[in-house]
Structures are given as structure tokens and as C-alpha cells.
Amino acid sequence: MASPLRLCMLSGSFEYDSEESLGLFREHLAAVGGFDDTLIVYADEDDDPSLAAIDDTDVVLVFTRRIRVEGAELDRLKAYCAAGRPVVGVRTASHAYQNWLDFDAQVLGGSYNGHFGGGPVCDVTAADDAAGHPILAGVPRFGSVGSLYKNTPIADDATLLLNGTTPDSTEPVAWTRLHEGGRVFYTSLGHQQDFRDAAFLTLLTNGVSWAAGHI
Template sequence: MPRVGKPSMVQFSHRSLYFPALFLPTASQALDPPDSACRCPRLAHQVAGFQMAEDSSIDQERHDMTSENERIALTMLSGSFEYDSEDSLTVLLGYLKENAPAVDATLIAYQSEDDNPSLELLEEETDVLLVFTRRLNTDGAELERFKSYCDRGGAVVGIRTASHAYQNWLPFDGEVLGGNYDGHYGSGMTARVEIAEGAREHPILTEVLPFGSHGSLYRNTPISASASLLLTGRTEEHFEPVAWTRTDGGGRVFYTSLGHQKDFWELDFLRLIENAVLWAAASKA
């Protein structure tokens, strides 16, 4: 039976999180959360209630990327079923609620590749669009709303399979994200995620340290010449760009090929996405 009680300090990689001890009798077992934690929406909602351990050294720069009283309307698109995106984004929602209270997030969750929910929010009520979908068959009016948002320079944050978000608009990867997706290497190897040369001072990397990613490396070399590399991923045999920024039509764009289910248990990954949302939102001014 899951055990819900007083939040416990649990170690994830080299960083620490507070989160309710939901399913683990000992802290040491939390190093490798069971796969069921990624597939159970109820559990994901509970896990989303974790809080960061207090750290007086946290740099306030990432919270200063937007003014104190400014609200950010974040629309999140979930539809990457291979990576349980709805559960993972639920964890992210809980994290943002605790750590980025200026963000008002709305999650639009596709239920199948052929689902066609309304994207009307993209017309007027979205400051930042977060995309975590995979090869959806969306077409017609809703795909046009998505394209129109990008065409007018809307701010975009893309996660992992966003590089092939919509089967009927695969050029989104190169034209908007600045990527060059060409499949991926084999799974089963943890990639070491490191800060790219010259990128350490970028606000998206504030309080983000190198960490291990649990998904296969995507082949993206070379990325667009207009992109600025932030993070690289390395295994024993391969080396690839894994996070970068660019501007598209005046709007700020961030993309990361990371986003495996277990990446959402890494504090540094969650901070990376939080910082990316705040950075992208600055373009709305």
C-alpha cells in the first residue's frame, strides 16, 4: 500500500527534494522511482506536491526574469504517449505551483494521436506555449491555430518529442525549434548532461548543474546556425546537443531533447524548464 505521511528528504541524483513518501518505505529506494509512478495520474498528482529543500544560496535571478506582479499564461500541450507526458507534466505543474507562482498554467491533454482538442487558447490567452506531443495527426483548423501562433512569434518551450510534435507539420522542428531530429541512439545508457562552453551565464541555466538523463540521446547534429547551444549530452560513444535557444519571428524559443519520465524526477531538469518558461515569457513585452 502506498504510504502517505510527513514529507521526507529524499536524494535524487546529486540534488535534494522534499516530497511525500508515497510508495517507498526507505529514502534509499527513492533513487529509482518505479515505472508505475510515471503511469498513475493519481500518484503523479500527489508527487507534484513536493517542495524544494530550502537553500539560501538560490539565485533570485531566475525569478527576476519577469516582474513581480506580472502573470504568465502558460499553455501546455500533452500528447507524447510513449513518454507518459500527461503524468510528467502533472509533476511539472506541481513544481511550478510551488516555485513559480506567477505562472498560470493550463494543460491540454490529447487522449490519442487522432484526438483534436480546441487550441483556441493560442489565439489570445497564451504567453508561452509548452509542447510535449509526438506525431499527432492533428490537421485543419486546430493545426492552423498552432501554426498561426508560431508564425506571429509566440514564445515556445519544446520538450523531447516536440521535434516531431505534429505529423502534418514536421518542419516545425527546423523552422521554429531550430533542431535537426534524425532519430535516436540506443536506450539503456544514462547520458551525462553538461553545460555547453560559454553558456554558463545564460539565465535559463541559473542554479542548473550537470545531471544524468535517463532517455536515449536524440541525434540533432547540426542544429540551426541561429540557435544558441546551452546543454550537451554525452555517453561513452556519442555526443549531442540536448538544449538550445533561438528567436523566431521575434519570439523566444527553447527546446530540449531531454524529457524521459525519470528526467522529471531531477531537480535540475525541473529548474531548467522553469527557467525556460520565465525566459521565453520575457519576449511577450
């Protein structure tokens, strides 16, 4: 029997109730099977919990927003990324740490520049030439009520998987790339309601599995 995929999730996006949302994701992973997950929770933007668990994980998933820490634990995450180890970023991971805003461009391959207003449902569809990518297996076209993030342009070496379209705008909402040889998957989706959508949960599960090299 194959060993379970070890996933360490960092929760600290309070605007999007990341602890509750990642709890729903953990329930989904338990139902799917094959995952051994750990959740590290930031109590507030100034909390600085130990990130020691990332040293022995297969994938780190970042869902934090403007955490203000600096020092040994943030350096631990920087070292993890610099070593080319697998990373998954969700929504506000594009501005995950106030003292490491370059995480977006350097690691995720994004260029976060705010977001459009809330209201219109975002139509999430596969990008041209993305059909057949393993992350999109079992992921139908779906809608997201979260505001559309401005992420144009993404890195030249990124592979666009999904676009999000509102009546006025289209933006990339999911892509992959390599950082220091390690696989990276990012999605700007991740509104509370997304974590109650089977299509999004499948997308995120596949993204974790792909980052680890399991698919």
C-alpha cells in the same frame, strides 16, 4: 504585484507519459509560484481538441509526438508560431505533429534524426560559452536515463546551452533561438525520470520564464 506568467501546455507524447510528466511539472510550478498554467491533453494521436487557450497565453509548451491532426486547430498553432510568439519544446516536440514535421527545423531550430539506443546514462553539461545564461541558473550537471536524441546540426542561429554525452556520442540537448522575433527554447530531454529530477525541472522552468522574457 506582477501578473502571473500564463503558460499553455500541449500534452500528447504517449511514449513518455506526457500527461503525468506535465502534471509533475505543474506541481513544481505551483511550488515555485508566479505561473498560471493550462494543460490541453490529446487523448490519442487522432484527437483534435480546441487549442483556443493558446490565443491568450504568454508561452506555449509543446510535448506531443506525431499527432496526426490537420485543419483549424493545427493552423491555429501555426499562426501562433508565425506571429513570433514564445514557444518551448520538450523531447518529442521535434516530431510533434505528423502533418507539420517542419516545426522542428522552422520553429525549434533542430534536425531530429532518430535517437541512439537506450541504456547508458546521458551526462548533461553546459556547452562552451553557455555559463551565465539565465536558463542555466541553478542547473547543475546532471544525468538523464532517456535515450540520446540525434540533433546535429542545430540551426546556425541557435544558441547551444547543454550537451548530452554517452560513452559513444555527444549531442546538443538544449538550445535557444528566435523565430519571427519570438523566443524559442527546446530540450530533447524529457524522459519520465527527468521530471523527477530537480535539475531538469529548474531547467524547464527557467526555459519557460526566458521564453516569456521574464528572465
